[in-house]
Amino acid sequence: MKKITIFIIIIVIGVIGFLVLNKVQNKNEENKYRYNDLTKVGYNDDEINYIYSKLDESNINILLRYSYQKELKNLLEHKDFKMNNLNNYLEMKDKITIDLDDIIYIVNDNSYKEDITYNEFVISMIKEEYYLKDRLDRYIDYHTKNTKKTVKEVIQNVNANLDYEFYTNTSSTDTSKGTLMIVNKYYKLDESYVPDDLVDVESKYGANKQMSKVAYEAFIELFNDAQKQGYNLYIASPYRSYQYQTTLYNNYVKSDGKKNADTYSARPGYSEHQTGLAADVMARGNSSLNEFENTKEFKWMKKNAYKYGFILRYPENKEYITGYIYEPWHYRYVGKEAAKTIYEKNLTYEEYYAYYVDKK
Ligand SMILES: [Zn+2]
Known part of the structure; x- marks a missing residue:
């Protein structure tokens, strides 16, 4: 018992x-400091211990203004994390789904400010399809000077370098991009640049001139398919040397003045024709390029050129981006993949290059 x-x-x-x-x-x-509140938000004991090891009381208060942070550890241990910015990181994270890297970049860059409208502007930019992180400062500058432009326009214009005047901030184009190289009023070719694959254009396809082989072969395919359907095309002007462009441009300037000439003729080194990848096209029998727009051949080209890797390089209503008048006759070979995207998304080559080529 x-x-x-x-x-x-x-x-x-x-x-x-x-x-x-x-x-x-x-x-x-x-x-422990606000233990119950942290639990309520959803943190488990391990996470809470981690929080205590990293954050002081005032920062715990900040953390508790926001919903459960799944990525808290990644944030606090990010190489560029700054404790002073904790509230801004969390506030931004709460409003928008973007990479932690981007949040930290933007906040640290001081682009994220106390001003709500300003933040909303930055956030709406980041959500835009063609937003480029590296150009954030330029977007903001451009926006400040052009407050009536929409976020979409700001991105589009800065991507096309329109925050700079034509023929300013110019640089040599990266010719290693091959068929994707860009030549426009900001990117130029050296006087000595000659494509290394120039071939003669056969008389059945056009004028007795030269063109880059890769573009020429694509054009032959296009030409033959068009012909089978009853459309007769003609290459009027493909490759032009630097020297030839110099003569051409100077003559236009003499007869029409520099300002006008700049809207339709490129300065030497800035002509796409020097790449060998561009060609002015007409319908056989046309006596000038201007006649091409009203032909059935042009309608066919407009619909089909991209399938062969060509784009209408200077489209209507995009003059302010390309810097050239609408040229129904001027086509540029960029390859099938690029041409398809440009066609489907209705982009200029300037916009395509910034986002799809230069970024990589
Ligand atoms: Zn042309």
């Missing part, structure tokens, strides 16, 4: 002891 009583007493003491200790421990956790 005695043994059993003692045994029961020991058990009872054990149970009471366990309960008391447990209660004390719970009490301790509850006493």
Whole structure:
């Protein structure tokens, strides 16, 4: 009997002891700074201990303004994380789904400010399809000077370098991009640049001139398919040397003035014709390029050129981007993949290049 009583007493003491200790421990956790609030938001004990090891009380208060942060550890241990910016990181994270890297970049860059309208502008830019992180400062500058432009226009115009005047901030184009190289009023070719694959254009396809082989072969395919359907095309002007462009441009300037000449003729080094990848096209029998727009051949080209890797390089209503008047006759070979995207998304080559070529 005695043994059993003692045994029961020991058990009872054990149970009471366990309960008391447990209660004390719970009490301790509850006493930790805002433990219950952190639990309510959804943090588990491991995460809470981690939070205590990283954040002081004022920063815990900041953390608790926001919903559960799944990526908290990645944020706090990011190489560019700054504790002073904690609230801005979290606020931005709350409003927009973008990479942590982008959030940290934007916040650290001071592009994220206390001004709500400003933040909303930055956030709406980031959501835009063609937003380029590296150009953020330029977007903001451009926006400041052009407050009536929409976010979409700001992105589009800066991507096309329109925040710079034509023929300013120019640089040599990266010819290693091959068929994707860009030549326009910001990117030029050296005087000595000659495509290394020039071939003669056969008389059945056009004028007795030269063109880059890759573009020429694509054109032959296009030409033959068009002909089978009853459309007769003619290459009027493909490759032009730097020297030839110099003569051409100077003559236009003499007869029409520099300002006008610049709208339709490129300055030497800035002509796409020097790449060998561009060609002015007509319908056979046309006596001038201007006649091409009203031919059935042009309608066919407009619909089909991209299937062979060509784009209408200077489209209507995009003059302010390309810097050239609408040229129904001027086609540029960029390859099938690029041409398809440009056609389907209705982009100029300037916009395509910034986002799809230069970025990579
Ligand atoms: Zn042309």
